[in-house]
Amino acid sequence: MLQLDMVQQLTSKMETCSSLEEILQVSFHHLSQVLGNQNIAVHMKMNKHTDFQPAVMHKRSVFDEDTWKSRHRQIRLDYENDLLFQEAIQGKQSILVPDVELDHRPCHNACRQFGVESMLMLPLFVEDFAIGVIIVVGIGSKFLYTSDQIEQAQTIANTTATCLLKHVR
Structure with a gap:
């Protein structure tokens, strides 16, 4: 029941937004409350003929x-050959990497450049259709999340994703 209430409240807030960026900032705010981490960004693909690209970052990152x-x-970053990115897209599910150095899938060069130690x-x-991936990163420290989080x-x-679709239609 709590999950349904959260979805209804979140949908209500997002439906009043006037731009994709506003919707994403509302999403980032709620994610940061659930995860206790404000280092959140999204890489998006706006249509089937373009590649993913960095799109929007949480204003408090x-x-x-x-x-x-x-x-x-x-x-x-080569999204087509990034093992972690492709696994998230193809598996259609969230992936937690508690320590990027111990996992072969992330792009280690990108992780080093940003100081990323863990990611969700x-x-x-x-x-x-995969329109994007929200990435929550541990910068300077590792974050672990419970299965409930x-x-x-x-x-x-x-x-x-549902609210973004409604917004662009």
Whole structure:
């Protein structure tokens, strides 16, 4: 019942938003409350013919959005060959990496560039089409989340994807 209440409240807030960025900031705010971490961003794919790209970052993240995007351009992350990114998309489920150095799937160069020590990947799907992945990162420290926190976070991501679809239609 709590999950349903959360979805209804979140949907209500998102439906009053006038832009995709506003919807994402509402999502990031709720994710940060559930996870206790404000280092949240989304990589999005706006249509079937474009690649994923850094899109929006939580306004309270340790990085500013321009620096974050600029650094991604320098790194040139290859989403098609990034094992972790592809696993999140193909598996259509969240993935927790408690220690990026001990896991072969993340792009270690990108993790080092940003100081990422742990990450949670939350895929965004609309009608079976992956529109993005919300990534919550531990910068300078590792974050561990309970299965309940991860489930709530994925529910927020799913609600966000639905509201993004409604907004663009």
